[in-house]
Amino acid sequence: MRSELEKLIDLQKTDTNIRRLKQQIETAETRRADIEQEFEQHAFSIREIQGKRDKLHADRADLEKQIAENKTYLERADRNLKHAQNQKEYETAMRETDALQKQISAFETQIVEKMTALEEVEKELEERAEEINSIDAKREAALTEFENELAINKKELEDDTKKRELVFETLPAQLASVYNRLAQRGRDGIAVAAVINGSCSACFMSLRPQMQVEVKKGDQIITCESCTRILYMPSKESQSEATAS
Numbered sequence: 001m002r003s004e005l006e007k008l009i010d011l012q013k014t015d016t017n018i019r020r021l022k023q024q025i026e027t028a029e030t031r032r033a034d035i036e037q038e039f040e041q042h043a044f045s046i047r048e049i050q051g052k053r054d055k056l057h058a059d060r061a062d063l064e065k066q067i068a069e070n071k072t073y074l075e076r077a078d079r080n081l082k083h084a085q086n087q088k089e090y091e092t093a094m095r096e097t098d099a100l101q102k103q104i105s106a107f108e109t110q111i112v113e114k115m116t117a118l119e120e121v122e123k124e125l126e127e128r129a130e131e132i133n134s135i136d137a138k139r140e141a142a143l144t145e146f147e148n149e150l151a152i153n154k155k156e157l158e159d160d161t162k163k164r165e166l167v168f169e170t171l172p173a174q175l176a177s178v179y180n181r182l183a184q185r186g187r188d189g190i191a192v193a194a195v196i197n198g199s200c201s202a203c204f205m206s207l208r209p210q211m212q213v214e215v216k217k218g219d220q221i222i223t224c225e226s227c228t229r230i231l232y233m234p235s236k237e238s239q240s241e242a243t244a245s
């Protein structure tokens with residue numbers, strides 16, 4: 001038969017875990033949305049680069065079409081130039097071929113610029129190819145892992161809630177009500193506090209040496225003089241665990 005103090009310690013551990021699990025479950029929607037948003041941002045940045053590439057391709061095609069059109073006009077202007085009947089016709093055709101040649105040359109410069117930009121974009125897409133190809137799978141994996149974890153948390157909460165009820169039922173009514181009052185009092189839900197390095201781990205008040213001895217004996221319920229929480233001396237291993245965390 002476990003001592004009442006051991007039951008209280010156990011109850012506190014279970015309750016602390018229940019609080020943690022509830023908090024995890026309550027924040028699940030937000031955390032899931034965070035994961036989705038992170039991937040959405042990622043996907044957006046990829047779509048942005050792909051969009052840039054598509055735009056550059058379209059621009060280039062458009063420029064080539066304009067060059068082709070202008071070349072047709074240039075051929076006609078060249079013919080006009082050859083068949084000019086007088087000075088005026090000659091000058092008009094001359095101006096026209098000159099303007100068209102300049103226009104074609106300007107379009108060609110723009111094509112070179114587009115191609116340079118396109119090269120950079122293609123390079124970036126190539127560098128990120130692995131990331132682009134795996135983003136959907138990674139998103140699925142992250143969400144699946146999240147859902148699995150959530151399911152484990154829910155199951156653990158169910159188990160711990162049952163466990164809590166069982167332990168709670170075996171406590172004397174008076175002690176159970178003291179525990180409940182203390183647990184519901186503070187925001188941390190701590191009713192049973194470990195004594196670490198001679199102090200109450202909940203309020204950090206130093207314990208008188210005599211009290212430390214009493215707590216260490218563990219044969220009666222000792223409460224903190226400052227915060228009135230029930231005190232216990234953790235075993236050596238769990239104490240180093242508690243201070244390490």
Ligand SMILES: [Zn+2]
Pocket residue numbers: 193200201202203204205224225226227228229
């Ligand atoms: Zn205290």
